[in-house]
Amino acid sequence: MDNQIRNMPPQDTDAEKALLGGIFLSPSSLATAEEFLVPEAFYKRANQLVFAAMSDLSLNEEGIDVVTVKNYLDDHNQLDDVGGVPYLMELSDAVPTPDNVVYYAKIIADKAQLRQLIDAATKIIQQSYDDPHDVQALMENAESAIMKVNDGNQQGGFRPIKDVLNLTMNEIDKLAQGDQTITGLPTGFKALDEITTGLHDDELIILAARPAVGKTAFALNIAQNVGTKTPKTVAMFSLEMGAESLVNRMLCAEGNINSQHLRTGQLTPDDWNSLVVAMGSLSNASIFIDDTPGMRVAQIRSECLKLQKEMKEKKTTDKNGNQEKGAHPLGLVVIDYLQLIEGTGENRQQEVSAISRQLKKLAKELHCPVIALSQLSRGVEQRQDKRPVLSDIRESGSIEQDADIVAFLYREDYYRDGEGGDDDDDADNSNNNAQGNGDEPDVGPIEVIIEKNRSGARGTVKLLFVKSYNKFSSIAPMSE
Numbered sequence: 001m002d003n004q005i006r007n008m009p010p011q012d013t014d015a016e017k018a019l020l021g022g023i024f025l026s027p028s029s030l031a032t033a034e035e036f037l038v039p040e041a042f043y044k045r046a047n048q049l050v051f052a053a054m055s056d057l058s059l060n061e062e063g064i065d066v067v068t069v070k071n072y073l074d075d076h077n078q079l080d081d082v083g084g085v086p087y088l089m090e091l092s093d094a095v096p097t098p099d100n101v102v103y104y105a106k107i108i109a110d111k112a113q114l115r116q117l118i119d120a121a122t123k124i125i126q127q128s129y130d131d132p133h134d135v136q137a138l139m140e141n142a143e144s145a146i147m148k149v150n151d152g153n154q155q156g157g158f159r160p161i162k163d164v165l166n167l168t169m170n171e172i173d174k175l176a177q178g179d180q181t182i183t184g185l186p187t188g189f190k191a192l193d194e195i196t197t198g199l200h201d202d203e204l205i206i207l208a209a210r211p212a213v214g215k216t217a218f219a220l221n222i223a224q225n226v227g228t229k230t231p232k233t234v235a236m237f238s239l240e241m242g243a244e245s246l247v248n249r250m251l252c253a254e255g256n257i258n259s260q261h262l263r264t265g266q267l268t269p270d271d272w273n274s275l276v277v278a279m280g281s282l283s284n285a286s287i288f289i290d291d292t293p294g295m296r297v298a299q300i301r302s303e304c305l306k307l308q309k310e311m312k313e314k315k316t317t318d319k320n321g322n323q324e325k326g327a328h329p330l331g332l333v334v335i336d337y338l339q340l341i342e343g344t345g346e347n348r349q350q351e352v353s354a355i356s357r358q359l360k361k362l363a364k365e366l367h368c369p370v371i372a373l374s375q376l377s378r379g380v381e382q383r384q385d386k387r388p389v390l391s392d393i394r395e396s397g398s399i400e401q402d403a404d405i406v407a408f409l410y411r412e413d414y415y416r417d418g419e420g421g422d423d424d425d426d427a428d429n430s431n432n433n434a435q436g437n438g439d440e441p442d443v444g445p446i447e448v449i450i451e452k453n454r455s456g457a458r459g460t461v462k463l464l465f466v467k468s469y470n471k472f473s474s475i476a477p478m479s480e
Contacts, residue, residue: 232331
């Protein structure tokens with residue numbers, strides 16, 4: 001008998017009857033119950049039918065009482081299924097007051113979610129026993145099924161504008177007291193931060209350029225600046241380059257080391273000194289790299305949530321020797337690059353559109369900015385003015401609609417010196433572009449074009465790109 005009780009699906013039919021009885025006493029409480037429940041949330045079939053009848057009656061602006069519900073069920077040939085009029089009378093007498101409708105609704109919703117969780121887990125177990133060929137796909141589907149149960153329990157609804165205004169006023173007051181023009185996460189490039197006011201939580205930032213212009217290097221520079229100059233954690237997903245290649249680039253940028261010297265091992269004494277300093281700086285940075293190829297958004301999401309949880313639980317010691325939790329919260333996610341993310345859909349454009357929507361959702365869920373690099377189509381090569389526009393984003397679909405910020409990189413010398421036309425993305429081009437003596441870096445201007453900025457101004461920022469260092473830097477203003 002104990003095993004039978006233990007194997008019964010989670011349920012509370014008393015709470016179901018009490019909720020329906022409360023609605024009979026106070027029909028206006030139905031709206032409150034519907035914030036938490038749909039008919040399928042009830043365990044007992046009769047209660048599902050009664051709740052659905054109440055919802056339809058309310059939708060049609062009809063009264064809710066024993067008579068109207070009885071007539072509705074009778075018209076739909078469902079009266080006998082619920083137990084007839086005696087059961088409706090039993091419901092109407094189930095509670096003396098409707099005051100606890102919210103309490104009952106939450107109980108019913110929780111039990112329904114547990115049943116959904118059991119159903120999902122049972123399917124996962126069965127699929128695992130079936131010995132699937134694609135274990136990775138099974139794991140992704142399992143995670144998606146579990147998260148779907150969780151998503152279904154998230155309550156939304158209206159928020160009174162008064163409450164939102166209070167929160168907004170508090171935030172404005174805090175910003176005013178701080179006297180800061182950069183209210184988001186600083187990128188390390190002053191002119192760029194002045195336009196964007198920094199990278200903000202919940203934002204999806206698309207950084208696009210033609211291959212080998214420098215978008216990977218630029219994203220790495222931003223990640224380095226955040227990881228070494230702020231207490232935030234950076235998660236990087238490189239779907240094309242290995243982690244070692246990325247770290248080599250970061251060492252060159254951090255230590256001002258010629259990348260050709262590092263690749264060949266022909267380091268000067270000054271290079272060695274710079275390398276030691278750069279390694280010390282980067283080793284203290286809270287930067288994590290995943291170079292798994294062909295990832296899906298579900299995998300990226302899972303890794304980010306896991307890292308976010310680890311950072312919240314991690315204890316660190318401040319300069320006064322005090323231990324504190326969550327000292328390095330997840331502050332930035334960088335993905336290189338969007339078109340290499342695996343997806344599902346009838347065609348690639350639909351896949352990429354779905355991926356961009358999922359990345360925007362990821363930014364909101366993680367509550368941090370997400371930078372996704374993107375390729376540009378060859379169409380830009382055919383124009384006289386080769387500065388990119390939104391329609392140049394490869395397989396764009398809804399990318400430009402989903403993004404909060406769309407930024408393009410443009411280099412005049414990319415076309416003048418014949419670097420264009422290669423579809424290999426951002427391969428280290430310092431060999432070809434360093435100046436003839438091999439020691440003096442090849443420095444050139446580069447434009448960061450903010451083509452879309454949902455929360456601010458558009459504009460163009462000019463930076464310097466030191467190709468042999470894989471490093472961007474601000475242009476110092478000329479003194480008058």
